[in-house]
Amino acid sequence: MLEVKNLVFAYPGQESPWNFQFSVAPGQCIAIHGASGSGKSTLMNLLAGFLEPQSGDILWQGESLRYCAPWQRPMTSVFQEHNLFEHLSVEANIGLGIHPGLKLTPKDQQAIERGLQSVGLGGFGKRLPGDLSGGQRQRVALLRAMLRKQPIMLLDEPLTGLDSEARALLRQLLLKQKTQGALIVLASHDEEDRLILADSVCRL
The missing domain is CATH 3.40.50.300 (P-loop containing nucleotide triphosphate hydrolases)
Known part of the structure; x- marks a missing residue:
């Protein structure tokens, strides 16, 4: 509670x-x-x-x-400003939610790939946030929050x-x-x- x-x-x-x-x-x-x-x-x-x-x-x-x-x-949060790191790829931004040092296991990588597919961003993992629309950035931020499993x-x-x-x-x-x-x-x-x-x- x-x-x-x-x-x-x-x-x-x-x-x-x-x-x-x-x-x-x-x-x-x-x-x-x-x-x-x-x-x-x-x-x-x-x-x-x-x-x-x-x-x-x-x-x-x-x-x-x-x-x-x-x-x-x-807790995990998604605020209006998205809070993505511009110098990191989409998959790295999401991975930070799973492990702050980006020490990701093959299982973690698979979870990121499946998650990107689930939010309609399959194949976007290597892109930088600057290459995404505002709505796509929001989806990345929300997926990161979900995969943190807080x-x-x-x-x-x-x-x-x-x-x-x-x-x-x-x-x-x-x-x-x-x-x-x-x-x-x-x-x-x-x-x-x-x-x-x-x-x-x-x-x-």
């Missing part, structure tokens, strides 16, 4: 701080919904450990994550920039992640994404 308990945060000069509170179980998706500026991306950064709250706590299976560094948290996935507008066919494909892959026990925190403006993927909605 992921529990967010009275998590308070405000940027300098912000008059009214945010106070986030919700819980979600493994195998479920909670959709974070709200207008631009309502705190969706801020919440994602708090969960990931990139921002420090003023008070409150984040619990995973009853254990506090508040003082854990980002790399110590049982129990919690933080997805901030993960299907932005994709056409309807690619969105439908990746929704099915995310639904499969849920059936395998993944807990998904999804920030999305798209109502159809929320209807298909989310078990509950937190409105900010």
